[in-house]
Amino acid sequence: MMNLTLKIWRQKNASDKGKMMDYALSDVSPDMSFLEMLDVLNQELIEKGEEPVAFDHDCREGICGTCSLYINGRAHGPETKITACQLHMRSFNDGDTIYIEPWRAKAFPVVKDLIVDRSAFDRIQQAGGFISVNTSGNTQDANAIPIEKEHADKAFDAATCIGCGACVASCKNSSAMLFVGAKVSQFALLPQGQVEATDRVLNMVKQMDEEGFGNCTNTGACEVECPKGISLENIARMNQEYLKASLKG
């Protein structure tokens, strides 16, 4: 069992200034997940008649992309290739002080405490993150176009992005290039995505810029902190697609 000091960002709503608050938590089991540790803290706060800490979470198995904690200066905490909900307290030691903050980025305003608004990501997808095919039941047979396994696998790897925003939170410029690059790459690698390739990359990048995300300066922090291990290769592929599209347009 561990005793911890938690320093947590509290902010009542988007217009509140917000500040770090200290909480002492004892009897934390190493088998708890990080979010379960926060559950325990919240139960204690509720019992004392205080307001629990608001944080985003849902599936608690690392796939929905909802959880978004900046723990001790790192997106999703000290381990690599996992989300905060998959982080377990065995990664910490008795007596530790843990800093817990929300994603910090201009394009992700704080909603409350540790919760941020990531709807900018949705708007980027709405600008072009799709293939324009209606649902008819008359599309061609799924095996009509064979796809090289290597391309299919790479498209899948890019498509595993969970849209959590760790890439943006980790980037000193708050750039969303890894997120956008992953979607552009997924479709660029598939024959179905070719028809709209030009418009897609131009529109998505335009929306990304409008949302206030910063530029990419190739530090690679996003790749290191991505819970799904999305590769920087996707940014390179997007740049290539963008160049191609710009020359065409």
Next chain:
Amino acid sequence: MALDSKIPKGPLAEKWTNYKNEINLVNPANKRLIDVIIVGTGLAGGSAAATLAELGYNVKAFCFQDSPRRAHSIAAQGGINAAKNYQGDGDSTYRLFYDTVKGGDYRSREANVYRLAEVSTNIIDQCVAQGVPFAREYGGLLDNRSFGGVLVSRTFYAKGQTGQQLLLGAYSAMNRQIGRGKIKMYTRHEMLDVVIVDGKARGIIARNLVTGEIERHSAHAVVLGTGGYGNAFYLSTYAMGSNVTAAWKAHKRGAFFANPCYTQIHPTCIPVSGDHQSKLTLMSESLRNDGRIWVPKHIKDVEAIRNGTLKPTQLSEEDRDYYLERRYPAFGNLVPRDVASRAAKERCDAGYGVNKTGEAVYLDFSAAIERYGKEQAHVKGLDEDDSALVQKLGKEVIANKYGNLFQMYEKIVDQNPYETPMMIYPAVHYTMGGLWVDYNLMTTVPGLYAIGEANFSDHGANRLGASALMQGLADGYFVLPYTIGDYLAHDIRTGTIPTDSKEFDEAEKNVRNNIAKLINNKGTKSVDYFHKRLGKIMWNKCGMARNAKDLKSAITEIAQLREEFYKDVFVPGEENEYNEELAKAGRVADFLELGELFAKDALEREESAGGHFRDEYQTETGEALRRPEYQYVSAWEYKGQPSEAVHHKEALDYENIEVKERSYK
């Protein structure tokens, strides 16, 4: 009120085609005059929203998550079934239909299931066209694997993230329509009531979860794709936010609730580790393609494993009991979920559980690693007797197939499943029961539809693996868009539904009262305190095995707990702000009503079928004993308290399939 399932006449294989030829259509210009509300943006709700918007309807979509992409369909792992017969192993629409009806223990509706099997192939075509990156073979064609309860390979997959890829496909289709302005998306909104005007569903009351505002939204029809109610058990593989509230509010407004007791307890989940636990994690059924399930044969070995003096890898083959292979030689480790779960419970109840709590069995990949390793060595012309090499090559194959699942397991349990067998135990995973719907997917309230897991229709008493994704997308992409048109054809002259009517006033008042009651209660116990207690009652008395005595006591205990909840629950914060405890309190209040109806339904059903196992009704070998007099759907009508719910029956007729003992031996 007599239940009319509205199944079209004619031969089974022609029903859907004939139906589509005969229904009313809405012309494209008129579709612009019609609004549809869709609650929930998982596979069912998301695909329905996209498709209806493509057709030209004005769609308003709602989800409680911060983005439609986060609905819990995202967590489905293993795959999606379709009768493509790409493997040439004898699959067909009829076989998929047959397997699903048999798998559901002859408690589903023939016509619905046949339609599901029929459209299954369209789903794969549609998803590939959308850019869903399914797994492929080296020749570039789609790969398949096998799931429980079937003898063919018809499951399409994208590693262990099939649900994610399919949902992102539906999400992208939605995004295209959001961009076009045909879908108005309301995220972080929770539906808290359905509004009925002149007997028809005409809108909803929703709460904006960020500001706390109560909003009125009107439409010509309302569709619920709000998932299942497994979180009544507190611990489950559902997302933390998954809830029954939308479906339950619909029930309270007149929609019958069907077969609430049919719950799927999935055999392969990571066991409970302690009281702090907030949820359980599934290990995909696909793992049973290669993993072998066992416990030690001898109690002395069980004890040695529990106290740490013996490692499972040290136990010889003859001292292991591969109990599924022993009991069900034909299907082995790939028996359906209900059968596998009960078999695990049987061994653990007999004292053979392998972890400290006595509630875990092994899922072992060593044989598969060896087999694949040898195969790879042979293919590559390397030494098949070099055991280190064989291990290395075998582990690579396993990593390629299930890598993310193995990683997930290691993160949670802190053990390496490539080196030592996984420990697993059954957990609540899916609910086959749900809102009663007819062939049109309409509930007993005109204009109110339920799709995907939220309805009851296709899986009977037990769902086969990889069929949930199939049903969600079938309902949303290929079924509802037709059936809802037939209804909306009568609404082309109606015009926008006003939200200033007395019905909207009454519904909003009802919602505000419920919220005020919770906020002003100022009791002493948290919402979770009550939810956990409900979960314990559900698991212990309405879980994998049920009996009349336990069910009766569950009914009393849940009713008492509900009373206590309203006396003593404490909800901190205010109603006009982001307040997760308030949202949770509303959901738990509904679970406390549903839980009682669940137990009542289980008590009424004096037979065992699929996921519903009654101790009193089993064969000599401990298998589920179905009784012909219970060959019906139970549909419950709300009358105030769950105890007063009125029982209606829809008889199930099997004209195209012989009802017989469901054997996997």
